[in-house]
Amino acid sequence: xxxxxxxxxxxxxxxxxxxxxxxxxxxxxxxxxxxxxxxxxxxxxxxxxxxxxxxxxxxxxxxxxxxxxxxxxxxxxxxxxxxxxxxxxxxxxxxxxxxxxxxxxxxxxxxxxxxxxxxxxxxxxxxxxxxxxxxxxxxxxxxxxxxxxxxxxxxxxxxxxxxxxxxxxxxxxxxxxxxxxxxxxxxxxxxxxxxxxxxxxxxxxxxxxxxxxxxxxxxxxxxxxxxxxxxxxxxxxxxxxxxxxxxxxxxxxxxxxxxxxxxxxxxxxxxxxxx
Amino acid sequence: xxxxxxxxxxxxxxxxxxxxxxxxxxxxxxxxxxxxxxxxxxxxxxxxxxxxxxxxxxxxxxxxxxxxxxxxxxxxxxxxxxxxxxxxxxxxxxxxxxxxxxxxxxxxxxxxxxxxxxxxxxxxxxxxxxxxxxxxxxxxxxxxxxxxxxxxxxxxxxxxxxxxxxxxxxxxxxxxxxxxxxxxxxxxxxxxxxxxxxxxxxxxxxxxxxxxxxxxxxxxxxxxxxxxxxxxxxxxxxxxxxxxxxxxxxxxxxxxxxxxxxxxxxxxxxxxxxx
Amino acid sequence: xxxxxxxxxxxxxxxxxxxxxxxxxxxxxxxxxxxxxxxxxxxxxxxxxxxxxxxxxxxxxxxxxxxxxxxxxxxxxxxxxxxxxxxxxxxxxxxxxxxxxxxxxxxxxxxxxxxxxxxxxxxxxxxxxxxxxxxxxxxxxxxxxxxxxxxxxxxxxxxxxxxxxxxxxxxxxxxxxxxxxxxxxxxxxxxxxxxxxxxxxxxxxxxxxxxxxxxxxxxxxxxxxxxxxxxxxxxxxxxxxxxxxxxxxxxxxxxxxxxxxxxxxxxxxxxxxxx
Numbered sequence: 151x152x153x154x155x156x157x158x159x160x161x162x163x164x165x166x167x168x169x170x171x172x173x174x175x176x177x178x179x180x181x182x183x184x185x186x187x188x189x190x191x192x193x194x195x196x197x198x199x200x201x202x203x204x205x206x207x208x209x210x211x212x213x214x215x216x217x218x219x220x221x222x223x224x225x226x227x228x229x230x231x232x233x234x235x236x237x238x239x240x241x242x243x244x245x246x247x248x249x250x251x252x253x254x255x256x257x258x259x260x261x262x263x264x265x266x267x268x269x270x271x272x273x274x275x276x277x278x279x280x281x282x283x284x285x286x287x288x289x290x291x292x293x294x295x296x297x298x299x300x301x302x303x304x305x306x307x308x309x310x311x312x313x314x315x316x317x318x319x320x321x322x323x324x325x326x327x328x329x330x331x332x333x334x335x336x337x338x339x340x341x342x343x344x345x346x347x348x349x350x351x352x353x354x355x356x357x358x359x360x361x362x363x364x365x366x367x368x369x370x371x372x373x374x375x376x377x378x379x380x381x382x383x384x385x386x387x388x389x390x391x392x393x394x395x396x397x398x399x400x401x402x403x404x405x406x407x408x409x410x411x412x413x414x415x416x417x418x419x420x421x422x423x424x425x
Numbered sequence: 426x427x428x429x430x431x432x433x434x435x436x437x438x439x440x441x442x443x444x445x446x447x448x449x450x451x452x453x454x455x456x457x458x459x460x461x462x463x464x465x466x467x468x469x470x471x472x473x474x475x476x477x478x479x480x481x482x483x484x485x486x487x488x489x490x491x492x493x494x495x496x497x498x499x500x501x502x503x504x505x506x507x508x509x510x511x512x513x514x515x516x517x518x519x520x521x522x523x524x525x526x527x528x529x530x531x532x533x534x535x536x537x538x539x540x541x542x543x544x545x546x547x548x549x550x551x552x553x554x555x556x557x558x559x560x561x562x563x564x565x566x567x568x569x570x571x572x573x574x575x576x577x578x579x580x581x582x583x584x585x586x587x588x589x590x591x592x593x594x595x596x597x598x599x600x601x602x603x604x605x606x607x608x609x610x611x612x613x614x615x616x617x618x619x620x621x622x623x624x625x626x627x628x629x630x631x632x633x634x635x636x637x638x639x640x641x642x643x644x645x646x647x648x649x650x651x652x653x654x655x656x657x658x659x660x661x662x663x664x665x666x667x668x669x670x671x672x673x674x675x676x677x678x679x680x681x682x683x684x685x686x687x688x689x690x691x692x693x694x695x696x697x698x699x700x
Numbered sequence: 701x702x703x704x705x706x707x708x709x710x711x712x713x714x715x716x717x718x719x720x721x722x723x724x725x726x727x728x729x730x731x732x733x734x735x736x737x738x739x740x741x742x743x744x745x746x747x748x749x750x751x752x753x754x755x756x757x758x759x760x761x762x763x764x765x766x767x768x769x770x771x772x773x774x775x776x777x778x779x780x781x782x783x784x785x786x787x788x789x790x791x792x793x794x795x796x797x798x799x800x801x802x803x804x805x806x807x808x809x810x811x812x813x814x815x816x817x818x819x820x821x822x823x824x825x826x827x828x829x830x831x832x833x834x835x836x837x838x839x840x841x842x843x844x845x846x847x848x849x850x851x852x853x854x855x856x857x858x859x860x861x862x863x864x865x866x867x868x869x870x871x872x873x874x875x876x877x878x879x880x881x882x883x884x885x886x887x888x889x890x891x892x893x894x895x896x897x898x899x900x901x902x903x904x905x906x907x908x909x910x911x912x913x914x915x916x917x918x919x920x921x922x923x924x925x926x927x928x929x930x931x932x933x934x935x936x937x938x939x940x941x942x943x944x945x946x947x948x949x950x951x952x953x954x955x956x957x958x959x960x961x962x963x964x965x966x967x968x969x970x971x972x973x974x975x
Binding site for chain 3: 447450466476480493663674675679680
């Protein structure tokens with residue numbers, strides 16, 4: 151199942167419009183290319199509506215946001231909604247500043263997102279719960295463990311119901327859910343958090359997946375999460391004693407590039423969360 | 426011949442001013458350094474004229490443009506013209522939005538460029554022909570093949586005559602021409618398009634070459650195109666089964682860094698296009 | 701001694717706010733992560749004060765500055781001063797344009813910096829001396845040699861006294877000093893200058909070090925300089941004939957990631973400068 155969703159990315163080669171931060175933008179472009187899709191980055195108000203119109207999907211990431219780009223996010227998002235193109239929201243750092251929290255909430259009010267992906271602190275923040283944010287990382291008290299996964303998946307499902315979005319919470323255990331169904335994913339490596347922007351990259355990859363699988367947003371998001379985590383595992387196996395987080399960054403993207411159906415179907419570790 | 430032009434880059438170490446997009450800017454800086462030149466990036470209207478004055482050449486790339494940086498591009502370009510410093514234009518995504526198409530045309534109206542480098546869809550767009558653009562990539566119906574190379578080189582020559590610029594169209598086969606002479610280059614690998622910004626990097630490299638070879642703009646552009654393609658070939662040979670587009674990006678820049686006269690003269694695959 | 705300062709970074713995991721250029725920002729984020737600290741990048745006036753409040757330190761780098769970000773630098777810097785959080789200034793390209801020189805001076809007037817790190821041309825420029833700047837690199841006549849190190853350390857000490865900052869001048873020989881004491885460091889490799897942003901990376905790393913060692917700013921800066929240079933040496937040993945500046949970039953960050961106490965204490969080459 152998972153591999154069919156990847157195959158659709160490779161066959162359809164969707165064009166993905168990204169309005170994203172300048173820190174990890176290059177990695178986002180390369181991971182989209184690695185998946186078989188094509189990226190275009192554009193953030194000026196005078197072109198975002200036109201750019202989103204020629205694209206298959208949109209990825210909005212609020213890292214290094216500013217007044218100019220916030221306006222462009224709103225305009226691009228509304229246009230994408232109008233044209234029925236899928237959109238991912240990555241609320242980077244929501245909870246770390248009022249500007250980020252309020253921008254994320256404003257985006258949620260004005261735009262319908264197909265997928266919202268963040269760490270648990272960001273998702274709790276935008277859902278209106280108090281959260282323990284540490285900059286752009288989840289706070290320690292927020293980390294998802296096996297013990298609280300049912301409780302958290304319930305929270306995510308209810309947020310999914312409220313927003314009409316697929317909710318993706320990533321961490322040691324990832325949760326992907328819509329209003330009806332929730333999955334957990336146990337792919338990935340803790341070392342991935344030592345590479346800047348693996349979250350941003352996953353959001354970009356998710357945008358590629360849902361752009362090529364518009365009728366299966368939940369499953370496509372699940373596939374993207376499995377693939378990113380599995381790429382982290384494959385890349386980790388490749389590490390030598392001399393390699394660190396910079397080589398790891400390259401190896402993760404390389405592993406996305408070299409992913410095939412067999413590896414993906416065999417390596418994906420997901421299951422439905424049931425009570 | 427080609428290697429002498431590279432040697433001039435290494436001997437003169439030109440300082441190249443770049444006003445470029447935030448997606449591929451780091452790779453542009455590193456490829457300029459790899460060639461033996463030095464980069465400086467500056468895009469504020471209050472400094473671009475001064476920065477271009479201390480530089481040997483200018484590279485204007487319209488990816489992720491905005492109103493603020495467009496104004497700076499115009500100012501920097503005019504100053505470079507006034508001081509007789511060579512300028513490269515990379516009209517990234519011309520055809521994908523009115524803002525990009527009109528900005529590229531405005532730049533062409535107000536500034537004389539030594540070199541204009543783009544894919545065929547971008548070049549057709551700015552020449553006023555209809556083009557089949559796909560985001561920042563050339564559309565399929567625009568791809569240059571052996572069959573239409575004479576026709577295309579005629580079009581490029583006439584655009585070169587009209588603009589007074591060397592025209593560089595890159596793709597599976599590259600065309601480099603001025604009003605009188607056209608060359609084709611058959612270096613490169615199709616996998617280069619899976620690395621974001623290889624086009625931007627070539628424009629930056631071309632700026633380094635023409636800044637060090639101001640009296641041989643056509644030949645210097647030809648040399649840059651050969652060197653970039655050859656670097657793509659050398660880098661490709663180095664790829665293992667685990668390497669993907671991210672490692673390939675590093676290997677291409679590494680190959681520019683390690684290029685020498687012998688490799689470049691032996692490996693360059695160019696010839697004049699004659700009817 | 702040096703390794704204890706690194707251990708504090710790894711134990712305290714300080715959160716470092718960066719207002720920095722879009723050229724080398726990704727490498728700055730990854731080197732901060734490699735050191736054991738966490739980066740957050742934010743440059744909008746509406747959030748910088750809040751972001752700096754949740755962080756342990758601030759890194760201000762004036763590369764690719766613009767009117768919007770200059771205002772944010774001032775606001776963030778003042779807030780950090782108010783909250784007694786350490787700040788690094790990297791005056792990239794001071795001397796290359798009036799905007800950069802005046803911005804650096806304005807920052808120095810309005811904000812107290814714990815550390816100012818630049819090449820000798822930049823430091824001379826902001827100290828009000830005439831300097832031989834070449835873009836973002838030091839001019840040849842400014843390069844620090846063994847012969848003039850005492851004279852230069854005297855100049856740096858007096859600038860340290862005037863500003864109340866630790867002054868870090870990097871080049872073939874690095875100088876680190878406060879008003880009382882000066883050190884020289886002889887770690888590093890000349891090839892590091894062929895990687896864009898190794899200076900920016902060092903400033904980011906220094907911000908991580910002083911954020912975790914607020915009571916030992918001089919020693920923490922010295923440790924960061926030794927560690928960066930040593931990482932350059934370790935990374936260089938790893939280079940193959942095919943590797944160039946792009947792989948070198950990765951290997952340097954990898955070497956920071958893999959640095960341990962033994963390597964750092966054994967490999968650091970510093971001594972106090974005495975007359």
